[in-house]
Amino acid sequence: MSRAYNFNAGPAVLPLEVLETARREMTDFNGTGMSIMEHSHRGKAYDAVHAEAIANLGQLLGVTDDYQVLFLQGGASLQFSMVPMNLLGAGQAADYVNTGAWAGKAIKEAKKVGPVNILADTSKDIPTTMPDFAALPYTPGAAYVHVTSNETIAGTQIQQYPRTEAPLVADMSSDILSRVFDLRQFGLIYAGAQKNLGPSGVTLVVIRKDLAERAAATLPTMLQYRTHMADNSLYNTPPTFGIYILMLVSRWLLAKGGAAGMEQINRAKADKLYAAIDQSGGFYRGTAVKEFRSIMNITWRLPSEDLEAQFIKEATALKMSGLKGHRSVGGIRASIYNACPAEAIDALIAFMGDFQARNG
Amino acid sequence: MSRAYNFNAGPAVLPLEVLETARREMTDFNGTGMSIMEHSHRGKAYDAVHAEAIANLGQLLGVTDDYQVLFLQGGASLQFSMVPMNLLGAGQAADYVNTGAWAGKAIKEAKKVGPVNILADTSKDIPTTMPDFAALPYTPGAAYVHVTSNETIAGTQIQQYPRTEAPLVADMSSDILSRVFDLRQFGLIYAGAQKNLGPSGVTLVVIRKDLAERAAATLPTMLQYRTHMADNSLYNTPPTFGIYILMLVSRWLLAKGGAAGMEQINRAKADKLYAAIDQSGGFYRGTAVKEFRSIMNITWRLPSEDLEAQFIKEATALKMSGLKGHRSVGGIRASIYNACPAEAIDALIAFMGDFQARNG
Secondary structure, X not given: XXXXXXXXXXXXXXXXXXXXXXXXXXXXXXXOOOOHHHOOOOOHHHHHHHHHHHHHHHHHHOOOOOEEEEEEOOHHHHHHHHHHHHHOOOOOOEEEEEOOHHXXXXXXXXXXXOOEEEEEEOOXXXXXXXXXXXXXXXXXXXXXXXEEXXXXXXXXXXXXXXXXOOOEEEEOOOOOOOXXXXXXXXXXXXXXXXXXXXXXXXXXXXXXXXXXXXXXXXXXXXXXXXHHHXXXXXXXXXXXXXXXXXXXXXXXXXXXXXXXXXXXXXXXXXXXXXXXXXXXXXXXXXXEOHHHEOOOEEEEEOOOHHHHHHHHHHHHHOOEEOOEOOOOOOOEEEEOOOOOOHHHHHHHHHHHHHHHHHHO | OOOOEEOOOOOOOOOHHHHHHHHHOOOOHHHOOOOHHHOOOOOHHHHHHHHHHHHHHHHHHOOOOOEEEEEEOXXXXXXXXXXXXXXXXXXXXXXXXXXXXXHHHHHHHHHHHOOEEEEEXXXXXXXXXXXXXXXXXXXXXXXXXXXXXEXXXXXXXXXXXXXXXXOEEEEXXXXXXXXXXXXXXXXXXXXXXXXXXXXXXXXXXXXXXXXXXXXXOOOOHHHOHHHHHHOOOOOOOOOHHHHHHHHHHHHHHHHOOHHHHHHHHHHHHHHHHHHHHHOOOOOOEEOEOHHHEOOOEEEEEOOOHHHHHHHHHHHHHOOEEOOEOOOXXXXXXXXXXXXXXXXXXXXXXXXXXXXHHHHO
C-alpha cells in the first residue's frame, strides 16, 4: 500500500501509527472481544480511553484546575451559537474580529443572540491579512472577545494573541496544538477535531469554569456548557470512537514533544514551503501578507487559472490530494497540519520545481 | 480472537463483517492511499459513502420524495430540543406521551420551548408498561404528537403506532430498523445511531420536508432542519467515519432482508429469551407487562439483588457483557439489537438454565 500525500483542509491526514493501532484493535479492543465502538460509554474500557484523552489534552494544553476539557458534538459551527448563548448576558455586547469566512460565520450566529461589536474587518482584503490585534478598540465591559486563530481559507493566522480585559474566546479549529500558547490568556477555546486532533464529529472545548455559570437555566440542556462540565462530557453518549482516535493522537503529540515540539516541526515545514514559493521568481505568489502567514494552510496562486488547474491535475496524478484552494477564493492551498509528514512537503516542493521548469 | 457476547444497551454490538471491512480499509480506503477518516467531506471518495448511506436508508425506511434523510450530531438528546424549536409554533402546544426515562427527558426539553400536553404518564408504573395509544386524548390543533418508540431502560415498546391528526414524531433510537413501520404515518423520526445503526456520534433524522419550514429563521443555523436539508447534511463537516460505518451497516441490513427480515430475526431472538424467562417457574421474572414487551431490551429480575449481582458476575466471566440493568431500575437487561447474533442469545439462555439449577 502506498500512502497518498494528503493536503486536505479537513478532515485531514492522521498519523499512520494511529490508524495502524485503530486497525489492530478494530474487532478486539484490549482483549475485551469487542471494538471500542461497541463498548458502553459507561463501562471500564471506554472510561479509561475517555480519561486518558482528557488527561493528555490537559497536559498538552496546560489545563489548570480552573479550566475544564470538554468533548462536544456539532463542530465549530455549533460553537458559533453555543458561545453567545452561554456567555452573552442580557444588556451586554460581545466583541468580534472579522478576519475571514470562519470569523464571519461566528459573527452571523452571535448576532442572532445579542449585540455584536466588530472591532476590525479584514475579511475582504486582498492579499489576505489580519488586523493588529494589540491595537484594536476593545469595548469596555464586553461579555467576551472572539477571535479566529487561523483562517483556513485565507491562509492567515494570528501571530500573537491579544491580552484582553474581557474573556478571550478563540476558534482554534485549524491550528489547535500546532504551536505553543498560554491557555490562561483565554476564557474559552474550541476546535473541531478534524484538522489537528482526530476525525470529524468531536469538538474540543476548554472553558474557564466560572464562565459556564453565566448561562440561563432555560437554555436547552445540551447547549449549556455546565451540563457537560457536570457530567465530564458523559451527559449523553459521546462520539466514543472519535474520542478514542483523539486519545491516540494525543499520545502521538506527547511523543512528539507536545505543542512546543509540534511548533518546531510545523514551522520548519511551513518555512520550507514558503521559501519555495518566494524563491520561484514570481511564478508562485503567496496570497497572504507575509506577517500573517499561516503555518497550517499555505495559499498561493500561479500565473493563470489554467495553470492552476493543470497544477492540481498533475499533482493529483502524483497522489497529492487536496491542493485545490477553497471554491470561494480559488488558487492552490496546501494544508499541512500536525500529522502531515515532512516527506509530503518535500514531494510537493519537488513537483513545484518540476512544474515551473516545464511551464515557467 | 474470541468475540464477547455483547448485550450492551448502547453503544452496542456491530456486525462483525462491518468491523472487518473497516479494519481492512483503515489505512487505505478503496485504493486512495488514505483512511476514509482522512478524506475531505467534499471529495469524491466520501461523497460516494454519504450518498450510498442516504440511498440505502431511504430504501430500508421507505423514504419517498416528500421526506428527507439527515445525518446530524448530538444524539437523541439534542433532538429533544430541536424538535420543539423547529416544530412548535407560537400559540401552539405539543402532545407528549410519558412512557419512561427517555420520554421524560424529551418532555423536559420541550417545556423549555413551549406548552406541552402530557397525554398519558406510565413512567412510574411497575411492572413497566405503556398506555393504549389508540385511546389517548390527542389535542385538536396540536403542533405534533411525540412518542418514544422503545423505552431502553423499562424494556417496553409501542406495539402499534397511533394514527394521529397532528404530525407524529418518534424517538426510535433503540428500535430503528428492527421492525417494519410505515414512515408515511410520521412527520419526523429520529434515532441515535449507536444501538441499531452504527457507532455513537451520528443521529439519523427523517423529516417530512414541509415541517422544516415551520422554524423561525432566527434559530441558530445549526439547529434548523432546513439548513441540513438544503445542504444534504453537508452544511458543516459531518461525522464522516460514523456515517461510513452506518453505510456499511445499511448494506448489511439490506442483505438481511431489510426491516422485514430483521423483524423476523429479532422476534425469534426475543421470543426465545422471553420463553426462557417465563418457563423458569418464577425464578426469572420479566419486568414489563407482556403486551408491551420490547423485542430490543429484555428486562427481568431474580429472586434477590444478591442473586442478580452473582448472575452478572458469573455472566461477565463468561464474556457476556452489559447485562446489568440501568442503575435507575436495577435487575438484569439484555439488549439484543439487530447485530446481536442468535448464538449470543443461546449462550445466555444456557447460562440462565445453569445458574438457576445451581441457585433456584
